[in-house]
Amino acid sequence: MSFEQEALIIRPPTRSGWRVPTWMPAPIRWRISWWSQHVRVGIESRFRPVVELNGVKVNVSRQLSDNIRAALLDGYYESDELHCIENKLSADDRVMEIGAGIGVISTFCALKLGAGRVVAYEANPYLEPIIRSTYALNQVAPELHIAALGDQDGESEFHVANDMWESSTERKPNRSTAIKVKRKAINRENIRFDPTFLVMDIEGGEYAIFKQIDFHNIRKMSLELHTDILGAERIGEIRRIIHDAGFRADPRLSFQMPGVKEILFVQR
Numbered sequence: 001m002s003f004e005q006e007a008l009i010i011r012p013p014t015r016s017g018w019r020v021p022t023w024m025p026a027p028i029r030w031r032i033s034w035w036s037q038h039v040r041v042g043i044e045s046r047f048r049p050v051v052e053l054n055g056v057k058v059n060v061s062r063q064l065s066d067n068i069r070a071a072l073l074d075g076y077y078e079s080d081e082l083h084c085i086e087n088k089l090s091a092d093d094r095v096m097e098i099g100a101g102i103g104v105i106s107t108f109c110a111l112k113l114g115a116g117r118v119v120a121y122e123a124n125p126y127l128e129p130i131i132r133s134t135y136a137l138n139q140v141a142p143e144l145h146i147a148a149l150g151d152q153d154g155e156s157e158f159h160v161a162n163d164m165w166e167s168s169t170e171r172k173p174n175r176s177t178a179i180k181v182k183r184k185a186i187n188r189e190n191i192r193f194d195p196t197f198l199v200m201d202i203e204g205g206e207y208a209i210f211k212q213i214d215f216h217n218i219r220k221m222s223l224e225l226h227t228d229i230l231g232a233e234r235i236g237e238i239r240r241i242i243h244d245a246g247f248r249a250d251p252r253l254s255f256q257m258p259g260v261k262e263i264l265f266v267q268r
Contacts, residue, residue, distance in 0.1 A: 041069040048073060050137070054082045056107045057137045061130055064102070065163045078104050081199065084222045084253045084265045085109065089197065093117065093220070096195035098149055098209065099202040101164065102127060103134035109199075110140035118142035119193045121149055123158050123181045123202075124167050147182040148205070149189060151212045156183045170204030171229050187214045196220065204229030210238045215245050225262040235262065242266055 045060040051072050052058070058077075060069050071077035078101070085108065089095075095109040100122035109118045120142055122131060128146050135141055148156045148169060158181040161173035172178070186209055194217055200206055201224040221242075227235050246268040253265035 037070055038066050041066050041073060044073050045069055051075070053077060053079070053104060054086060054108055055111060056082075056104050056134070058102065058104060059130075059133055059137060061133070063130060067163050068102075068165065080255075080263050081105055081201070081222055081224075082108060084263075085197075085199065087253065088220055088222075088250075088265060088267070089113070093197045094193065094195045095119070095197045095199060096190070096193055096218075097121065098198070098200040099123075099205075100127070100131055100144065101201070103131035103144075105199055106131075106142045106144070107134050107138045107140055109197075110135075110142040111138060115140045115142045119145070119189075119195070121145045121147055121184070121189075123148035123156070123169065123205075124160060124164060125179075125181065126160065127164060143193075145184065145189075147184045149186040150183045150208060152183075152185045154183045155180045157181075166203065168203035168205060168229070170207070170226075186212055187216075190214060190216050190218070198222075200224070206230075207234050207238060210241045220267045221247065221265070223262075223264045223266070225264065226260075227256075227258075227262065228260050 049060055050057055051060060053075065058072055060072050068077070082105070085105065089109065089112055091113065093113060095113065095118045097106045097120040100106055100120035103120070106118050106120035122128070125146050131144060148158060150156060156169050157178055158169050159167060159172045159176040159178050161167045161176045166173040167176070190213065196217055197220045198218050199222045200209065204226045206223065206225060207230050225235050225238055247266035248268065250265045250267065254263060256262040
C-alpha cells in the first residue's frame, strides 16, 4: 500500500476541563464555557505561572489566549509532536522547525542536541518575545528567524489571530488582523542549514512549502497537515509529494482527525 493510500489511526479532538451540559441552548453553552475557562486559567496560572512539558519550562503568559494557556496548564500543548520527536530524535540530527509557536519544540530539541543544531522560523512577529522568553527560561539559544518561508525572498500576507495556533498565511480566522511579514526562500535556507529533521505546523502554509521544497538531506519529518484549511485534494497532493521523495509514515506516531488535520511522522 502506498503512503497516500495508508489508513491512519482516527483520534477525536483533544478536550479538557468541565463540559457545559448539551441540553442548554448553544449561545448560552458557549458563554458559560468561555467564562468557566477564563476564570479557571486565570486562577490556575496564578499558582502555576510556569509549567513543564517534557522537560521544557514554559511561562503561562497573559499575552497568550485562554485556549493556549489551558493547553499548557492541562499538559497537552504540542504533546503529540513532543512524543514523536522524543522517540525519533538522534544525536546527529539537525532540526529545522517551521512554525515555532511559543518555542517549545525548538527548545526541546536544543536541550537534547545543543542550540547550534536547531533553527526555528516563526512568521508571527508578536510571538518573538514569548519565544525568546521560553529560550531564556531554559537557558538555550537556538537560531531564530522571524519570517515565513516560501519560494523566494520577499513579503507574505499573514493573518494574526487571537489564538496564535490559528494564525496563517492561508486562511483568515474570525477577528484576525492581516499584516505583511518577511519571507525567506525555503530551499536556500534548507541548503544553508542542512537539516536532517523537519518539523512543521503552519496552519495550511504547508502546501506552498511542499510545492517548492528540495528535501536535500532531510530524512525525517514531523508534520501537521490541515485538511480543514487545504481540503482533501491538496492534502492528497502533499502526500504524493512526500511518497515520491521516498518517505513512509510510521503508523505508531501518525493519526488523523477526519476533516480537520493529520499528524504525521515520516522517514526515509
